[in-house]
Amino acid sequence: MTAQTAPGTTPGTGQGFALGPADSPDAGGAAVPLVLGGSRRATIRLHADDDVVIACYPLSAGDHLDAEGVTVRAEVPAGHKVATRTVAVGAPVLRYGQVIGTASAAIAVGDHVHTHNLEMSEFARDPAPSVDSRPTQLVEQPRTFEGIRRADGRAATRNYVGIVSSVNCSATVVRAIADAFRRTDADPGRLADYPNVDGVVALVHETGCAVDPAGEGFAVLRRTLQGYAEHANFGGILMIGLGCETNQVEEIPVGQGDGPLLTRFTIQDVGGTTRAIAQGIALVEAMLPTVNDVVREPIPLSELTVGLQCGGSDGYSGITANPALGHAVDLLVRHGGTAILSETPEIYGAEHLLTRRARTPEVADKLLRRFDWWLAYAERMGAELNNNPSTGNKAGGLTTVLEKSLGGVTKGGTTDLVDVYTYAERVTAHGLVFMDTPGFDPVSATGQVAGGANLICFTTGRGSAYGCQPTPSLKIATNSLLWDRQRDDMDLNAGEIVGGRRSIAEVGDEIFEAMIDCASGRRSRSELHGYGQNEFAPWQLSAVM
Template sequence: MTRLIESDRQQAPLILRINERDNVAIVANDGGLPAGTALDNGLQLTEWVPQGHKVALQDIAIEESIIRYGVAIGYARQPLAQGCWVHEGVMEMPASPTLDNLPMATAVLPEQSPLEGHTFMGYRNADGSTGTRNILGITTTVQCVASVLEHAVERIRREVLAEYPNVDDVVALNHTYGCGVAIDAPDAPIPIRTVRNLARNPNLGGQTMVVSLGCEKLQPDRLLSGEGFEQSDAEQWVVRLQEHEGFGEMLDAIVAMARQKLAVLNERRREPCPLSGLVVGVQCGGSDAFSGVTANPAIGHATDLLVRAGATVLFSEVTEVRDGIHLLTARAANHEVAQQLIDQMAWYDHYLAGGGVDRSANTTPGNKRGGLSNIVEKALGSIVKSGTRPISGVVPPGERVKVQGLNFAATPASDFICGTLQLAAGMNIHMFSTGRGTPYGLAMAPVLKVATRNALAQSWHDLMDINAGQVAMGEASIEEVGQQMFEAIIATASGKPTWTERWGLKNDLALFNPAPVT
């Protein structure tokens, strides 16, 4: 990354150029830079350029490529003069890359020695997984029971939880799945297996408990069938509301069953565990032009360290890697993994086309205000969270991760749906970067929040856990911030609370349900 900067870092104009091929750079200064600003490379701004937005480093002819990250992120709709503001209004977005003739497991990646000797204090589970928290999760089969369960959970927290001091929390796994869903449609298994695998999340300690209405399509025996559940789970640990007389009796039944589960969880203790017990989800939301410069590359470095130490890392968001799919298929561990990546991209292309949209629907007004002109630019900054290691596996939506190492979990880019699917995949700790700022949090796993800019880290000082904005200002390197993240993940996995945990910020679970609703 090239910094074009004058002598006084605090006052001088600062623009950031990622690749020597780039013909644009982004403005780093708070508040942007006014017209007439002179940079020490001789360039002079012809108009005001907001923070995070692009400035032309040279004259760019009509239809000529606009290059950032060394890649064409668009084409000029009009002649662009050196020093002008380059934004979405003056750009045409490139066509979506095809899924044909991609490099398949061709990348030659440098060997990196394993990182040994790292442990964290976690909770060992009978299925071989490891929890970073000790939580009672109460699963539901249908949205109809959500309000009753919320009342029960509030009562458990108020009247019961203090009796079990080794349990961190009790969580309602509520969702919007209901009987209107065509339960046997081709895509119907996605939300069902999501709910099933949420109940198997390592932070829930294997203590399955379900609240059912009684008449719903998704019966407990269907929900709890398959790997990870005993047949008796469908009967022994289910409260059916329609079998009880009145609201009070429903609550009593839920609380009584919860006490049995809490007693088991209360016997658990933290103990030293290898980092192979970590399943770290990485995600970005409220992204800006700094995401791909500061936070996400640092997360990528932390990802490399985690994989070398034996952990599993999940990176996601199909639309936010789609324009860099050639980079991913090349890094696949083998031809089979490369083909699985292609299959997930093709499925999602079809899904979007069925809704009458394409990948360009991804970018938000906030992304654009933060300097991201289109999904191509956003994707190139997002994909760097995956680091540089081989991609060992692909996790279809709602399924559980099966392969250790770096995995692509195929999810939508929606923060809440992505987080829900990563939890279903087995995530026990979350790393989330943001440029615009978001109070996003999860009830089932700790979320470490990373600010892309100093200004955000300062203004949201009691919401951001790590400040990657130091990278843009030359105050720390990507590697130094990545090392800080690696150490923070271990500390958080061992019980150190994040800001989202301190404030109790917990977004609702959001199922990905592409099946028809009747």
């Protein structure tokens, strides 16, 4: 097995690498050994300039890493870092050929490198707008998926009825209506006669009133609710308000306009909770025959929009699942499709790798301006962008947000960044785009779905369980221990990359095919468990008065 610097990547500027057969050359033509420990690879070197390698399994003091010429000085958990060079206090530490922090204590060769001797630090980053931009060569015969074509031309991967609350005050009624249509494999209930309807989804939230109607937060909520109401994966929409809230249900704009498949009312207008629930059930029942009347047909992959997520990340995320997903994204883009990279605070420190491949300097500037907003937002809130990683991330081997970001950005593959969108903004470009969202997965994915994502791909190293109806979510394990422990929640295993049994490209090809299968109707593990209704989480920015 070898590690390669991606073509066009130079030390200190690029994050690319690949894991392939043992005789694979790097970009300069020389083999870079990934360090074999007996019959198993002990560590992974990601870049020739790196100060650390990553442990493939737990290492003990006294273990010798033959390919590095290093003797381990202390216990190192799997996924954590081992120093291969001496680093003085205050000096930068490199992983991926990039700065992941500075040494807070002297680091000796063989040391375990983590929170006790590595800390977050700011450093100059050259955005070099568009210097690495390259045209993407589209395939001559693009693939298709078996999707649902709506009457207005939109392409769907699922077929739900959605019930949207305008305000938290109508949440109980909305949930009660959806519960009346709850379906299990054993008991389809009221949906027994409607096999083409995937379910009835309650979309409730915790705001909608006591906020500034002219403020940014209110605009974000409206945009999110509009995006869901207009989402192609909903065959019918029922919108319910209380009646006296700031976010008036009649004022939420929906492109397809009111009619039999888009209706609205308020609890106060219909005479209270009991009548509102009864009326809601009747309205959904009236929609079902029409919503059920669909047939899947071949739809070009250019109409597939995939939201990219990583949650519960570990030290392997940026080595296995994320770059494998990036390979799948490159394939999707070459077939004309769209991928949405997000989680702005978790790209912090790696944004220069995206601006370098921005299609135009204007796109790079749009991304940098979002980081300016986040820095001001964090200061206003008395917070810092480096409050990542989480407790679980650190247990899995990630030490700083810089390290987490460099691994997270690999989900976006290698093609040009073609546009940047605000939270829940409708995505219209084809190719790799960026949407400004928080790093918290439910909030981030909610914005992506509101923007039009009709599939989510979600990598995890610690075992995140997540879904986001009406959009299916594929879960990709970064390591085989997670796959074995929590296979019930995982759709794919990228952990075999660590063991050297498969390459990033091979796993990426599998992810690409899984995208097509899932978009064509094959249910993901999160769908089988019923995840997705409770995970609707619009970004709350408004001050609540």
